[in-house]
Amino acid sequence: MKKNIHTIRGMNDCLPESTELWQKIETTIKKVLSSYCYNEIRMPIVERTPLFKRAIGEMTDIVEKEMYSFKDHNGDNLTLRPEGTAGCVRAGIKHGLLYKQEQRLWYNGPMFRHERPQRGRYRQFHQFGAEAFGHYGPDIDAELIMITARCWRDLGISKNLKLELNSIGSLESRLNYQKALIKFLVKHENLLDEDCLRRMYRSPMRVLDTKNVDIQLLLNDAPDIKNYLDHDSYIHFSGLIDILKISGIQYKINFRLVRGLDYYNRTVFEWITEDLGSQRAICAGGRYDNLVEQLGGYATPAVGFSVGLERLVLLIQTINPDFSIKPKVDIYFIVLNNNEQIKAMLIAEHIRDAFPNARLMTNYSGGSLKKQFSRANKNSAHIAIVLRETEERTQKVIIKNLVTGDQEIIPIRHIISKLKMYLD
Ligand code: HAM
Numbered sequence: 001m002k003k004n005i006h007t008i009r010g011m012n013d014c015l016p017e018s019t020e021l022w023q024k025i026e027t028t029i030k031k032v033l034s035s036y037c038y039n040e041i042r043m044p045i046v047e048r049t050p051l052f053k054r055a056i057g058e059m060t061d062i063v064e065k066e067m068y069s070f071k072d073h074n075g076d077n078l079t080l081r082p083e084g085t086a087g088c089v090r091a092g093i094k095h096g097l098l099y100k101q102e103q104r105l106w107y108n109g110p111m112f113r114h115e116r117p118q119r120g121r122y123r124q125f126h127q128f129g130a131e132a133f134g135h136y137g138p139d140i141d142a143e144l145i146m147i148t149a150r151c152w153r154d155l156g157i158s159k160n161l162k163l164e165l166n167s168i169g170s171l172e173s174r175l176n177y178q179k180a181l182i183k184f185l186v187k188h189e190n191l192l193d194e195d196c197l198r199r200m201y202r203s204p205m206r207v208l209d210t211k212n213v214d215i216q217l218l219l220n221d222a223p224d225i226k227n228y229l230d231h232d233s234y235i236h237f238s239g240l241i242d243i244l245k246i247s248g249i250q251y252k253i254n255f256r257l258v259r260g261l262d263y264y265n266r267t268v269f270e271w272i273t274e275d276l277g278s279q280r281a282i283c284a285g286g287r288y289d290n291l292v293e294q295l296g297g298y299a300t301p302a303v304g305f306s307v308g309l310e311r312l313v314l315l316i317q318t319i320n321p322d323f324s325i326k327p328k329v330d331i332y333f334i335v336l337n338n339n340e341q342i343k344a345m346l347i348a349e350h351i352r353d354a355f356p357n358a359r360l361m362t363n364y365s366g367g368s369l370k371k372q373f374s375r376a377n378k379n380s381a382h383i384a385i386v387l388r389e390t391e392e393r394t395q396k397v398i399i400k401n402l403v404t405g406d407q408e409i410i411p412i413r414h415i416i417s418k419l420k421m422y423l424d
Contacts, residue, residue: 010115010123018313020325025312026108028154029128036147038104038130043087045110049077055086055291057262059202066113080112084129085263085288085304086295092133093297100298102134108309120279120311131304133292138239141267141287141303142247148271148283148305149249155312160319161282163249165269166257167237168205169229171290174265177228178204184222191218205258211278224255233266240267263288267303275318276311283307330355330423332376332402333362334386336369344387347397347412354416358423376402383422385415 007013014022049069056062068080081087084107092098092105108128115121130147132140145163152158168174181204185192192200192207196215199206205225210216229237244251259268268286276282285305292300331351335344341364348362361379363372369386376384386398399418400407410418 008123010117010121012122012124016327020327021313021316022309024325025155025309025316026128029108029151029307030106032147032150032154033106033130036104036143038106038132038147041088041091041105041107042109043081043084043091043107045081045112046078047081047087047090049079051086051090051295052079052082055089055261055263055295056083057203060260060262061206062113062261066115068112068114082113083111083261084109084127084306085131085261085291088129088131088304089291089295089297089302093292093295098133098292098297098300100134102132104130104132106130118279120276120308120314122310126309127306128309129304129306131302133300133302135303136301138236138267139243141236141240142243144285144303144305145244145249145269146247148307151307152271155316157312157315157319160273160275160315161271162273163251163269163271164254164257165240165251165267166225166254167229167233167266168225168258168264168268168286169233170265173228173230173233174205174225177223177225180223180228181205181207188218191215203262206260208256208258209260219256225258226255236266259284259286263291263294265289269305273311273315276314279311281308282311282315326380328359329361329376329379329381330358331360331383331385331419332372332379332381333360334369334372334376334384335363335366336372336386336388338366340387347385347387347415351415351419355419355423358419383419 049067052067053063062082067082070078072078088105088107092103097103106129109126110124111127112124114123117123130144132144149158152161169177182200185200185204185207189197192215193212196207196210196212208219257268257270264286266287266289269284270281271283272280273282274280283305285303287301287303289301292298292302333344333348335341345362348360351358351360361381363375367375373384381402384400384402386400388398395412396409397412397415398407398409399415399422401422
């Protein structure tokens with residue numbers, strides 16, 4: 001029976017003490033995206049399995065071993081989305097949003113990957129993603145990076161994040177590079193670990209991602225992707241670098257950054273932190289100019305990013321361990337006489353009409369004056385209003401500033417104008 005109240009490994013409850021921080025982060029990102037004219041799109045959490053296989057790639061870790069896939073009652077092969085880009089592209093094609101149009105879209109929601117859970121890595125996690133369609137030039141790549149940089153600035157975490165970027169070129173230039181890389185890896189086969197050997201032929205560029213320090217050293221002598229870039233990708237990347245330089249966004253070019261999803265071409269980037277141990281990427285993205293066509297739409301250039309919200313929350317909490325945004329109560333309504341509960345609730349409604357942004361909690365289930373004040377304090381209320389029998393007869397209430405201790409008795413009809421002064 002006890003087992004029933006446990007969450008599934010790697011899937012966590014998010015309790016009120018941290019939802020305030022989640023909301024702050026989400027509101028900040030939404031505001032920034034809105035200021036760049038990105039509009040929200042909502043896609044289903046479940047999609048057909050082939051969508052992810054085709055978009056992310058059969059040989060990727062995600063598709064090979066991390067997807068939550070199942071057959072539904074109709075026998076259809078379905079998967080809990082492991083990321084948002086594939087579904088966003090599918091929805092864009094289905095609803096004709098992408099053909100000969102520019103689109104700037106964002107989404108936010110849970111994603112699912114059956115990874116080994118650890119701090120910052122979960123089986124259900126949340127991504128805030130943005131995708132821009134219909135733009136060829138590097139200016140939109142730069143805009144997406146500027147958006148992320150602005151989010152970090154507004155969240156006060158710019159100092160804790162570093163931008164790494166790379167160009168992985170066109171599909172053709174990448175194939176040439178992969179040939180050269182495989183040649184190099186074969187020569188040093190005896191020094192590779194099992195994971196790298198497995199990747200060597202199936203997805204050779206993923207070897208560059210290895211966490212094995214000895215192999216990382218070996219890779220210092222591996223062919224460099226920058227020497228294999230096609231001319232157009234080189235020009236695109238130079239254009240992006242120029243914009244970043246002018247806009248003062250610090251970056252590091254990491255020629256080993258290749259990303260673990262197959263749909264990318266040209267620009268790829270990650271925002272990395274040193275404050276979260278091994279789960280360093282807070283945000284990742286890049287260009288995927290072939291994906292729309294690959295999924296059945298008309299050729300449409302595209303670029304986007306996703307932010308891992310759990311990692312962002314952890315980062316903010318790590319930087320500032322005392323960080324807590326306690327849900328505040330502006331007004332606590334104390335009701336001494338049970339018979340007056342309905343009257344108090346109606347006055348409270350009237351106050352909410354006048355102050356839609358205020359948070360007002362009405363006392364329920366009675367209690368002595370002391371008990372009700374103690375509930376108000378427990379909720380860190382700013383103001384208490386006391387509706388007392390005697391005051392009611394004379395149509396008066398006590399209004400008390402719980403921070404300063406000042407209080408006064410006022411006629412009920414003045415409650416709104418008085419509260420205006422208190423809340424200001
Ligand atoms: P991704 O690198 O797979 O890219 O994931 C993006 C971000 O999601 C990561 O940087 C990380 O912060 C977070 N994340 C990924 N897996 C987990 C996990 N198991 N637990 C917690 N957080 C996680 C994508 O998903 C692409 N769709 C990004 C993109 C959008 N590219 C273009 N547009």
